Amino acid sequence: MCGKSTYRYSTWGIASLLAIGLAVSAGCSSKPQKARYLAANAGSACHAKALPTAGEGGLAWGSTLQIARQKSLHNCMRYASRSGGTPNTCKVVLADCK
Template identity: 55%
Template sequence: MYWVAPSILAASLSLLAGCSHRPSAVEGSKCYATAMPTVGEGGLAWGDNQKSARNKALENCEQYAGRSGGTPKTCRIVEARCK
């Protein structure tokens, strides 16, 4: 189980890196959230407030976890912040 934390960190960083080339998508957004499933890829989302960012992150997590053969129904918010 020692691989879980590095896996979550790697997935989070890859999601952040994937969003870095689209500054216009997050330019007006104040908040972001990251959601991760027990198994599979997670989701990152930006929003005007924490509620919208969290909802979008959960939706993205379920979508990506399903595509990656993971467990979409286990998605949980692991980080949510506002600027």
């Protein structure tokens, strides 16, 4: 007799825990999604591309046009020197903001 009543109470306990879990998850599903990667989205308003006369260039994103241009020049110099190009001839060829 004790085994049957324990089984009945455990069934009710499992059912109530399942119902509570579903209620909590349903309440959270209506919230708007937040951006998960704020650092990636924060500085992506402008971009710039710099190219050397020989070797690889550099593309960079920044919150302002000046920052994007500066980053792309630094990337161009770094990649041009790694690829056997001419880092001192890097020039910004494209700069734009959204």
